[in-house]
Every structure is written in structure tokens, then in C-alpha cells.
Amino acid sequence: MxxxxxxxxxxxxxxxxxxxAAAPAEAIANGTSVPDGRYPFAVKLIDNGIPTADGGRRDSSCSGGLVSPHWVLTAGHCFKDADGRRVSRPVAEESLATVGRTDQSGDDGHETEVVEVRQHGEADVALARLDRGITDITPLRLSRARPAAGQKARLVGYGLTTATAKRTPDRLRTGQFRVTGVEQTEMGLSGVSPKRSTSPCERDSGGPYFTEAKDGAAVVVGVVSRGPACPHTGPDIATRVDAIAPWILSIIKSDLAASPSVKPSKTTKKPAKPGGTPARTTVAAPPAGDPAALTxxxxxxxxxxxxxxxxxxxxxxxxxxxxxxxxxxxxxx
Incomplete structure (x- = not known):
């Protein structure tokens, strides 16, 4: 006593x-690493054995966002044949998607197979269908409002951290951006936080730019399309989701209607291990470096x-x- x-x-x-816990290290180009369980709608698309023009094969990956239990929104150029043409089908020997797996070296979330692809045709956007529905993760909500210059949005992606990097990091990354210009189906976005040079890199293609609604739901406003070598200041180009929302809904509407309702959540569950071990829930934390986030x-x-x-x-x-x-x-x- x-x-x-x-x-x-x-x-x-x-x-x-x-x-x-100590803050995660920086990543995206000059972005921040995402804590476990945050932004579970983020998807990494992994293509092993993509055909090349010389008859060989290569491996690559893209980023994306879950918009319904079976469908992932991503960039159209993530699915190209050996001649570089966008196609409405998986092109690799093995097309996989990990959903809700913040750390790719772990076993959280889900690992699925891409079995179908739908290309928009005009905009650099595609929808990839998963071989099974993901019902324990709240999908992104589609924006129906035209973005405005100065509007802020957050990006998540699994791409490289520099233009010369040889492999993608295991952990999901994020950064904040500001809309710099709006065109008919595209918009420009420039890095704001943690640095002005925060920018998407190769293999961040298809990553979702999103905002948060008043009820806490994540609303996807754009899809990474193209931009200068990273890191850089100035805008990258994204496809506006509001401009193509009717096309997206025409494909995923029946999937949304048939799926059980999933309440917005800031946790993800680890899959149950063989033998009936209960799933472990991880409470999410705001990303390190976000000035609006409370510790x-x-x-x-x-x-x-x-x-x-x-x-x-x-x-x-x-x-x-x-x-x-x-x-x-x-x-x-």
C-alpha cells in the first residue's frame, strides 16, 4: 500500500x-501508412502472368474499392491485352483480389478471384466481379454530386512509393488531396497532406478518392487514372464517379439489392481459423499524420x-x- x-x-x-502505439511510417508517395482495420473497402487487385507483346508474361497489380458485395471499382487500363487494348475480361493467368487486408503480409479480410470484368468504354474505369460476395464490409457509396474546385478528398492505394521502386509495400497507404479542376468526366487532384508532393504512383491506378458523409459512410468521388511520375506537386487525373454513376449502378444494382444490409463500421474481422476459433475484431484508428484525427x-x-x-x-x-x-x-x- x-x-x-x-x-x-x-x-x-x-x-x-x-x-x-507509435505512428506508422510514411508511404503512397509521401503519404501515410493506414492502421489495421481502417478503410476496409480498399482492394488490391493482383495479376500474375499478364501476356506481353513479345509472347512473355509479367506480374502487376492495381488498387480499387468495393462498391457492392461482388463488384470492385477500378481503372479500365488495369485490364489490357498483349497489344495494350482495354478488354472486358481478366487477362492474367491468375487474377486475385484482397479485400479488407490492410497489411498484405497478414491474413485479415478476404482473398478472392476476379472472374469477370466490365469496361466503361469511354472513361478509364472498369468493374471487376469477385467469385464470392463480401458481406461483412460496408461498400463505398457512389457520389452523385459534381465535385467542386477546392473540395478535399482522401485517397487509399497499394501502389509504389517512388517512380523507381521495384515492389509495392505490404501496407495500404493514404493521403489527402484537393480538387484543382473539373472536366466533363475527369478531374484533377493535387496533394495536400501530409505534403504538397503527396501523390499516387504506379499501381495506385484504380484507387478510390473518397469523402465522408455525415453518417460516417465513405463516398467515392473519383478513380485514379493517370499522372506524372511520383512523387510530384500539381494534379493527377481521376475519373469522376458522379459522371458515370448511372453506368455503375446499372451493373451493381441487383447485387446491392440482393445483399444483406451492412451497417457502417470502423472495424474489420479476421477470418475464423479452422477449428471454430472466433474471429478477432480490430478497432480502427485514424491514419497517422491526419491533423483532424484524434489519437x-x-x-x-x-x-x-x-x-x-x-x-x-x-x-x-x-x-x-x-x-x-x-x-x-x-x-x-
């Missing part, structure tokens, strides 16, 4: 932030001092009770 009272000033002096929610910030006050009160009461009983025993002798 005496030791507790000696250590109490030290306990109270420890900053609340000290119990929070801990307000309730958590308040709970630490409250618990300490209650603990001190109980210990004080216990000491007083023992002293009172001691006095009674002494008087009875």
Missing part, C-alpha cells in the same frame, strides 16, 4: 498519449483520470476503515 502512494505521482505524470476518442481521454480518481477513493476508504476497526479493538481490551 505504501508503495502505491509513493508511485501514484509517477502514474499521474505519465502522458495519456504514452499508451498509444484517442474523447470518452477514452476522460476514462483514464476517472478510473484513477475512483481507485484512489476506494483505497482511501479502505485505509480509513482499517484504522477505525483498530481503534475499536484497542478500546475493548
Amino acid at each position: 505504501r508503495m502505491f502512494w509513493k508511485l501514484l505521482p509517477v502514474i499521474l505524470a505519465v502522458p495519456i498519449g504514452a499508451v498509444v 484517442l476518442p474523447p470518452a477514452a481521454l476522460l476514462s483514464v483520470p476517472i478510473v484513477l480518481v475512483v481507485l484512489i477513493g476506494l483505497l482511501t476508504a479502505a485505509r480509513g476503515k482499517r484504522r477505525y476497526r483498530g481503534r475499536r479493538r484497542n478500546s475493548a481490551r
